[in-house]
Amino acid sequence: MYYALSIATVAGINIICVSGLTLLTGFTGMFSMGHAGFMAIGGYSAAVLHMHLHVPFLLAVLLGGVLAALSSLIVGVPTIKNRLTGDCFAIAMLGFGETVRLLSSNIYPVINGAMGLTGIPKKTTFTVVAAFVVVCLFLLHNYTKSQYGKNLVAVQQQEIAAEMMGIDTVKTKLWSLALSAFFTGMGGALFGFYMTCLYPSNFTSTKSTDLTAAVVFGGTNSITGPVIAAALLIIFPEVLRIFALWRFVIYGLMFVMIMLFKPEGLLGYKEFSIRGIVGWVRKIPARVKNLGRILDRAGGKKDG
DSSP states (O other), X not given: OHHXXXXXXXXXXXXXXXXXXXXXXXXXXXXXSOTHHHXXXXXXXXXXXXXXXXXXXXXXXXXXXXXXXXHHHHHHHHHHHTTOOHHHXXXXXXXXXXXXXXXXXXXXXXXXXXXXXXXXXXXXXXXXXXXXHHHHHHHHHHHHHSHHHHHHHHHHHOHHHHHHTTOOHHHHXXXXXXXXXXXXXXXXXXXXXXXXXXOGGGGSHHHXXXXXXXXXXXXXXXXXXXXXXXXXXXXXXXXXXXXXXXXXXXXXXXXXXXXXXXXXXXSTXXXXXXXXXXXXXXXXXXXXXXXXXXXXXXXXXXXX
16 A cells, blocks of 8 residues: 555656646647756755755745746746757757756765765655645646637747737747746655655656656647656556566557557547546446447347
8 A cells, every 4th residue: 555655646746747848848839858957956955945944845845846947047048039949949958957967966065966865854745745736737727728828829839920919939938938847846846855865866868758758648738648647657667567677668669559549649639627527427328328229220130
């Protein structure tokens, strides 16, 4: 039971991090390969604030997200103002993530460099993570449905047309990057308070790739798709442990199958909603009746 709860907690933290990247990549169309850097900034900042400055746990987590958002301006202002898009922006973000990791490997004695920051109090619980997931998804949903969210989609679909309609594309992209960094920074802070230690090796480019893969795997322009994918990408490797080394082959094959048969992602542009699920459940009796009629007709034809 404890093991399952532990996996669920890590999956929840991953959902918070991916929700931020969903806003940037899924709705704004800006691919990032360096969001692990924001996780590191949020995690280390929150831990230092709590351990050395005695800032309360929840406030430290929020401040970790704020500092991650502010740090996004360091890379965001020069790249976005100079119109870097696509692969160029992704590579710039990759460089930012690696810079943060290398800096964290060489900062002594506050975070102990490559030796890692240990002795962090274990404050993160499943209940805390679940509450953060609900709040983050609620805020993300409301933001994407607002006029600001519509501006993001406009920038993603046709940036030049969005500018002609009066949308400040630079400001819109900077806000998207800052908000995504805020969510990811909070995820990194919760991660640090759960693992009770932080090492630069926790925030490599592989971690950034995993976060981006969850967005693509789940489907762009969808919130629930990347959320489901973020949880599955944490749960599947644990479930596949029984296959030993073959689990990595199966894990990779899963991505290949999705890209071949569902290139738009798991849900694509669709969303799960309580109203939709209730409506689907209500239609089950009618679908069963239709199935019965089809079977009766097929049986009648056979007898004839």
